[in-house]
Amino acid sequence: MSAVCRVLATALVCAAFGATPRLVLSQALQPHQQLAREIYRELVEINTVTGTGDTARAAEAMAERLRAAGFADDDVHVLSPAPRKGNLVARLRGSGARKPILLLAHLDVVEAKRADWSLDPFQLHERDGYFYGRGTGDDKFMAAAFVANLIRYKQEGFKPDRDILVVLETDEEILDRNGVGIQWLLKNHRALIDAEFALNEGAGVALRDGRPLRIGIQTSEKVPVNYVLEVTNPGGHSSLPTKDNAIYRLAEGLVRLSKFEFPVRLNQTTRAWLERGALLEEPQVAADMRSVASGELTGTAVERLSSKPAYNAQLRTTCVATMLEGGHVFNALPQTARATVNCRVLPGEAMEEVRSTLVRVLADEQISVTPTWTHVASAPSPLDSGLLETIERVSAQFWPGVPVIPSMTAGATDGSFLRNAGIPTYGHSGLALDVADVRFHGKDERIPVKSFYDGLEYQYRLVRALTSLR
Numbered sequence: 001m002s003a004v005c006r007v008l009a010t011a012l013v014c015a016a017f018g019a020t021p022r023l024v025l026s027q028a029l030q031p032h033q034q035l036a037r038e039i040y041r042e043l044v045e046i047n048t049v050t051g052t053g054d055t056a057r058a059a060e061a062m063a064e065r066l067r068a069a070g071f072a073d074d075d076v077h078v079l080s081p082a083p084r085k086g087n088l089v090a091r092l093r094g095s096g097a098r099k100p101i102l103l104l105a106h107l108d109v110v111e112a113k114r115a116d117w118s119l120d121p122f123q124l125h126e127r128d129g130y131f132y133g134r135g136t137g138d139d140k141f142m143a144a145a146f147v148a149n150l151i152r153y154k155q156e157g158f159k160p161d162r163d164i165l166v167v168l169e170t171d172e173e174i175l176d177r178n179g180v181g182i183q184w185l186l187k188n189h190r191a192l193i194d195a196e197f198a199l200n201e202g203a204g205v206a207l208r209d210g211r212p213l214r215i216g217i218q219t220s221e222k223v224p225v226n227y228v229l230e231v232t233n234p235g236g237h238s239s240l241p242t243k244d245n246a247i248y249r250l251a252e253g254l255v256r257l258s259k260f261e262f263p264v265r266l267n268q269t270t271r272a273w274l275e276r277g278a279l280l281e282e283p284q285v286a287a288d289m290r291s292v293a294s295g296e297l298t299g300t301a302v303e304r305l306s307s308k309p310a311y312n313a314q315l316r317t318t319c320v321a322t323m324l325e326g327g328h329v330f331n332a333l334p335q336t337a338r339a340t341v342n343c344r345v346l347p348g349e350a351m352e353e354v355r356s357t358l359v360r361v362l363a364d365e366q367i368s369v370t371p372t373w374t375h376v377a378s379a380p381s382p383l384d385s386g387l388l389e390t391i392e393r394v395s396a397q398f399w400p401g402v403p404v405i406p407s408m409t410a411g412a413t414d415g416s417f418l419r420n421a422g423i424p425t426y427g428h429s430g431l432a433l434d435v436a437d438v439r440f441h442g443k444d445e446r447i448p449v450k451s452f453y454d455g456l457e458y459q460y461r462l463v464r465a466l467t468s469l470r
């Protein structure tokens with residue numbers, strides 16, 4: 001069996017794959033898969049690079065697809081707050097028994113230069129079992145799957161028990177810095193996108209060597225904050241050094257900071273991450289994870305876990321020196337010494353508490369501590385057992401025996417804006433990618449063809465289950 005055949009889903013496709021793969025594959029596709037692939041191709045081939053591309057064109061193209069499938073004008077809105085900036089809001093009407101659910105994806109992508117890539121980033125290429133192109137993984141798979149599935153529900157006459165909202169937004173890749181994406185929608189069209197909860201990017205299915213390891217559901221994000229530490233001094237000639245030196249003072253403070261660790265604090269997500277993640281670990285790590293989850297927040301188990309950066313980041317707020325400068329000439333005592341410290345703060349922790357902790361640990365009143373930048377903070381979305389249970393039930397049809405693990409990311413998405421607006425948001429794509437082959441934002445971005453069709457069907461069944469009273 002060829003590698004391609006192992007990757008592809010259906011035996012039918014594998015049997016005939018050798019000769020004319022593209023043709024055979026498209027013949028083997030069912031009509032709804034064919035449509036999803038066509039929508040995906042259209043999205044990838046519209047350049048939507050945040051700074052220079054056209055998300056309004058992409059939003060309009062998706063609106064056109066929906067109108068052609070019979071959606072009323074009232075249920076399909078292209079909202080364009082600025083030239084080349086577009087957001088789509090589409091609605092499949094349900095019985096209204098429950099509050100709508102929101103399916104969120106972003107239309108914009110990060111820059112991709114043809115010269116850097118092996119192939120044209122703004123064409124969808126199907127090659128060796130992968131779809132290549134900018135946005136194939138981040139985030140046009142989700143956008144295409146949501147639109148294609150909405151059309152499929154409509155064609156099948158599916159009547160959900162609540163409205164299904166698809167929102168395709170612009171400018172996520174710059175965290176909506178100019179306020180034309182999700183923030184603009186929340187401010188100007190809140191009623192149109194109001195929902196009980198949202199599914200977003202942020203976690204998927206992790207594969208290792210082709211085998212599914214874990215299924216992620218991201219409920220929270222740490223908050224990045226920068227501080228500048230500074231010491232000033234009158235200086236003088238370097239031939240007459242004094243004991244009071246700006247560089248030494250700052251350096252000594254930084255050494256104290258390097259030895260400090262913020263206390264371990266767990267939330268509902270990280271506790272569940274430890275408990276469930278333990279199932280996948282070697283015995284010692286698993287035992288440590290369980291003992292921390294059960295409330296042992298100091299001692300050897302914490303120390304062992306903290307020695308691994310990925311685990312340490314889940315347990316506590318972290319602050320680390322990332323930049324350093326000082327002095328102005330080789331023969332003068334330094335008049336300033338400055339360091340940048342980047343913190344990743346646990347959701348729910350007060351920023352002022354972080355700053356006062358830094359001041360206390362630096363233990364030198366001559367070291368000033370000034371916050372210079374912070375991303376919007378948001379509290380974790382509650383782990384509603386109904387949602388988790390549905391995800392477990394549906395995902396077992398695709399990846400049996402693989403644990404569903406709640407996660408907190410150390411990075412940031414714009415899920416924070418929705419969370420702060422009172423719409424709990426869960427990162428959960430259903431897209432299966434190898435942990436060693438995630439190319440988001442990088443060269444030759446790709447996803448496995450099998451993952452596309454599996455993820456498409458998974459989203460179809462999951463959203464159906466979430467909108468059908470049992």
Ligand SMILES: [Zn+2]
Nearest residue numbers: 106138139201
């Ligand atoms: Zn993304």
